[in-house]
Amino acid sequence: MTTANSTKAPGRGSVIAFRFLTAAIIIGAAIVGAIGFAGSYDSLKELAEHKGFGKFSYFLPIGVDAGIVALLSLDLWLTRMRIPMPLMRRAAWVLTASTIYFNANAGVPQPTTVNPYPSLWDDPVAVGMHSVLPLSFIAIVEAARHAVLRLAKLAEDDSMDKVRTIRWVLDPLRTFGLWRRMRLWEITSYATALLREKERLVYLYRLRARFGSKRKAPVEVALPLRLADYGELLPAPPLTEREEAEQAAAEAREAKREARARQDREDQEAEERKRREAEREDREARDFAQREAREAGREAAREAHEQEMARLAAESEARVREAREAARIEAEALEREARIEAERRTHDEARRKEKEQVKAHEAERREAVLVTSRTGQEQPREPRGGLADTRPTASRGSRTAPSQGGGPPSREARKAQREDAELHAASFILADRRPTAKDFGGLYGQAETWGGDRLREASKRLDRDAEFRDRAEELRLEQMLTSTATHHTP
Numbered sequence: 001m002t003t004a005n006s007t008k009a010p011g012r013g014s015v016i017a018f019r020f021l022t023a024a025i026i027i028g029a030a031i032v033g034a035i036g037f038a039g040s041y042d043s044l045k046e047l048a049e050h051k052g053f054g055k056f057s058y059f060l061p062i063g064v065d066a067g068i069v070a071l072l073s074l075d076l077w078l079t080r081m082r083i084p085m086p087l088m089r090r091a092a093w094v095l096t097a098s099t100i101y102f103n104a105n106a107g108v109p110q111p112t113t114v115n116p117y118p119s120l121w122d123d124p125v126a127v128g129m130h131s132v133l134p135l136s137f138i139a140i141v142e143a144a145r146h147a148v149l150r151l152a153k154l155a156e157d158d159s160m161d162k163v164r165t166i167r168w169v170l171d172p173l174r175t176f177g178l179w180r181r182m183r184l185w186e187i188t189s190y191a192t193a194l195l196r197e198k199e200r201l202v203y204l205y206r207l208r209a210r211f212g213s214k215r216k217a218p219v220e221v222a223l224p225l226r227l228a229d230y231g232e233l234l235p236a237p238p239l240t241e242r243e244e245a246e247q248a249a250a251e252a253r254e255a256k257r258e259a260r261a262r263q264d265r266e267d268q269e270a271e272e273r274k275r276r277e278a279e280r281e282d283r284e285a286r287d288f289a290q291r292e293a294r295e296a297g298r299e300a301a302r303e304a305h306e307q308e309m310a311r312l313a314a315e316s317e318a319r320v321r322e323a324r325e326a327a328r329i330e331a332e333a334l335e336r337e338a339r340i341e342a343e344r345r346t347h348d349e350a351r352r353k354e355k356e357q358v359k360a361h362e363a364e365r366r367e368a369v370l371v372t373s374r375t376g377q378e379q380p381r382e383p384r385g386g387l388a389d390t391r392p393t394a395s396r397g398s399r400t401a402p403s404q405g406g407g408p409p410s411r412e413a414r415k416a417q418r419e420d421a422e423l424h425a426a427s428f429i430l431a432d433r434r435p436t437a438k439d440f441g442g443l444y445g446q447a448e449t450w451g452g453d454r455l456r457e458a459s460k461r462l463d464r465d466a467e468f469r470d471r472a473e474e475l476r477l478e479q480m481l482t483s484t485a486t487h488h489t490p
Helices: 012-050 054-058 060-080 086-106 124-151 165-170 172-184 190-211 219-228 241-375 393-400 411-430 437-443 448-464 466-488
Strands: none
Touching: 012 054, 012 060, 012 086, 012 124, 054 060, 060 086, 060 124, 086 124, 165 172, 172 190, 190 219, 411 437, 411 448, 411 466, 437 448, 448 466
16 A cells, blocks of 8 residues: 555666766756856956956956855865854855856946946846856756755755645635744644644634633633644643533443453452462372372382392392302212213223233234144134123124024024124223224124124114113123133133
């Protein structure tokens, strides 16, 4: 929504037009100034020569025009520095008037016998032609000064609005009073003066309507109207009796309304206090319940902690018992290992002695063979403690027992022979005296392959058959006892 006082940003076309207008003004002012200065220079120089200035007549026009420019510039500078000096502008106007007068005198005709004393009015056309350019130059300078002051915001806007002519025609007496108050009290705005005049007239007519006339009105009511003539602002105009009654009734209604509003506010405040009190009690109850819940939670946490500590203590005791049991088992294992190690050492010692005995028997057998070969009568004995001596009796029988018909052995006989050979091989393995497949097969009159099969089968049965292992262990002990008894026989 736009108003009369609203400003609108100029468009691009208006800005360009304004720039062209400014350039035209500057160029025109320069042309007028140059032509006026040239014309003024010639007119003043001729006038100065005619008046007897001699060579100084060449500098007088320059001094006068330069003085005008210097005085106007100095006035503008002093105003800019906030130290205005009206004498500078008055001096510039004096020089301007002198220039115009000097240029006008240049248009006065020469003295003749008919008119020995010519004046400015003898040839007004020539006087006007000589004065028009200086007047134009001075007008341009004043316009430029005014524009610079306004643009720089140096000149105070103390100009006073004019009263409209139509108002002088329609109401000359009151218009004169309005104009008089504007001039007396420096009311520069015509709209403000009109508003104050309107308020004054309204106050005056209401005063007359209330009291009949200005004289009958109380002093305190008529005084503001008198002070308005001296520029004071008027208060609210007096009311009539009806307006006072209406105002009293309105004030009573307003008082009742304010009383109701105040009562409503008090009721709302009371309700608000009750609500806040209820909220406070509710909040305190919630806080108490939360504290109780926290206490219960802490108590439950304490009990849980104690139970956890008890559980940890029980677990610790169980771990201690387990550790003690593990230590006991480990001690027993160490003791058993020590016992096994002792048995192994005893067994190794027995094997070492057995090997020594075997070597001794072998030496005896060789010696016997040598003796037999020498005598041809005595047969060599089989060394004690060898594979033949350690073979069980059943093995010897199974090795030579033929079938009932004189043919090859039966299936049962071969099975019994394999069982006996595997048990015998297991006793050798337990005694850590594993024979070769060829030697073991030769004990039973079999091939090397048969002996290797029996050794492998005995190793497998030792791993998976506990009863077989017990039987082999008994056979091994029996062989050890037999071997020991044989070695101690003389």
